[in-house]
Amino acid sequence: MERLTPTAPYDFPQMLRRPLSRISKAVAIDPETASYSRALRLPTRIVPVTVTDAGAVDQPDLRLAYPDHLSEDEGAAVRATVRRMFSTGIRLDQFHELMSATPEWEDAMERFRGLRPILDADPFESMVKVIIGQQLNVRFAAALTERLVDLGGETVEWNGVLLPVFPSAEQVARWSYDELQRCSFSRRKAEYVVDFARSVVDGRVDLDALWRMTDGEIGERLTSLRGIGRWTVECFLLFGMGRPDVLPAADIGVQNAVRRLYGMDRRPGEDEVRRLAEPWAPWRSYATYYLWQSLIRA
DNA sequence: GGCCAGGCTAGCA
DNA sequence: TGCTAGCATGGC
Numbered sequence: 001m002e003r004l005t006p007t008a009p010y011d012f013p014q015m016l017r018r019p020l021s022r023i024s025k026a027v028a029i030d031p032e033t034a035s036y037s038r039a040l041r042l043p044t045r046i047v048p049v050t051v052t053d054a055g056a057v058d059q060p061d062l063r064l065a066y067p068d069h070l071s072e073d074e075g076a077a078v079r080a081t082v083r084r085m086f087s088t089g090i091r092l093d094q095f096h097e098l099m100s101a102t103p104e105w106e107d108a109m110e111r112f113r114g115l116r117p118i119l120d121a122d123p124f125e126s127m128v129k130v131i132i133g134q135q136l137n138v139r140f141a142a143a144l145t146e147r148l149v150d151l152g153g154e155t156v157e158w159n160g161v162l163l164p165v166f167p168s169a170e171q172v173a174r175w176s177y178d179e180l181q182r183c184s185f186s187r188r189k190a191e192y193v194v195d196f197a198r199s200v201v202d203g204r205v206d207l208d209a210l211w212r213m214t215d216g217e218i219g220e221r222l223t224s225l226r227g228i229g230r231w232t233v234e235c236f237l238l239f240g241m242g243r244p245d246v247l248p249a250a251d252i253g254v255q256n257a258v259r260r261l262y263g264m265d266r267r268p269g270e271d272e273v274r275r276l277a278e279p280w281a282p283w284r285s286y287a288t289y290y291l292w293q294s295l296i297r298a
Numbered sequence: 299g300g301c302c303a304g305g306c307t308a309g310c311a
Numbered sequence: 312t313g314c315t316a317g318c319a320t321g322g323c
Contacts (some may be wrong), residue, residue, distance in 0.1 A: 062300085077305055132305095133304065133305090134304085134305045134306070134308075135303065135304085135305040136303060136304085136305090137302080137304090138304070140303085141303095141304085188306080188307085192306085225304095226307080227306065227307085228306085228308090229305065229306050229307085229308090230305095231304080231306085232305075232306085235304075250305090251304050252302090252303070252304060252305090253303085253304035254304070255304095256303045256304090257304095260303075288304095292304065295304085
């Protein structure tokens with residue numbers, strides 16, 4: 001058991017009550033004990049991890065457990081991944097300070113105090129989930145993601161439980177479009193997902209290289225692939241790369257949430273959202289996440 | 299039953 | 312560059 005020492009405020013129980021789209025079969029959440037378990041895919045092996053919090057919002061005590069037979073390098077990789085996924089290095093107090101200057105945000109900032117997104121474990125998984133989420137209601141998107149995990153069929157044993165593992169790019173690349181269509185994927189969505197996996201496997205897309213790129217460079221690289229547009233890249237930057245200042249201003253959900261928060265009589269357009277959001281920089285990703293939350297927990 | 303959902307592509311002006 | 316039809320499916 002290792003301590004992860006995030007900065008306060010940090011509301012772990014609230015983070016576990018996430019929007020449906022971020023929950024898949026590959027993640028086991030126990031609300032009773034406030035614990036989060038899943039398998040991580042390292043280059044060398046699959047590693048199950050469990051994260052718990054024995055503290056409170058203003059004194060978080062986040063802890064990480066994983067099997068003790070890992071090498072030093074593997075342990076370091078697991079710790080780095082979990083720290084990134086659980087946003088332990090983010091100074092959320094600065095975000096709260098910034099947004100508290102806007103009266104429209106007062107209620108949301110109080111309700112969501114300490115809330116951070118739980119990011120995806122790796123870029124491949126993230127992109128696949130975002131492509132699945134295009135233009136679909138979140139519930140159905142979550143169901144499709146579960147079927148994808150089922151199709152992979154891989155599990156790892158951890159504390160007496162079998163944890164399903166999100167399929168690798170190599171696995172998905174071998175599937176046919178038909179296989180995904182039988183899981184209720186549209187033909188196009190099946191093509192987008194499988195083709196993306198194939199471009200990762202054959203090296204046309206270097207996911208590791210993305211970490212060293214700017215948001216703009218990542219967008220340029222990824223939107224050149226069929227099925228990946230601006231919205232998809234923005235969500236990928238948010239949930240896959242953990243970039244802090246992304247604003248999907250064309251997103252219907254963001255527009256609906258802004259409309260409600262600001263008491264508008266119609267849905268604002270992309271430009272209007274962008275203008276309104278200027279003062280939220282450099283925290284526009286967190287503002288976006290809180291807006292989505294406000295829709296789900298209305 | 300119809301409209302909508304945390305869009306994208308291809309085709310056209 | 313900017314607009315639009317078509318896509319596919321489940322939720323409500």
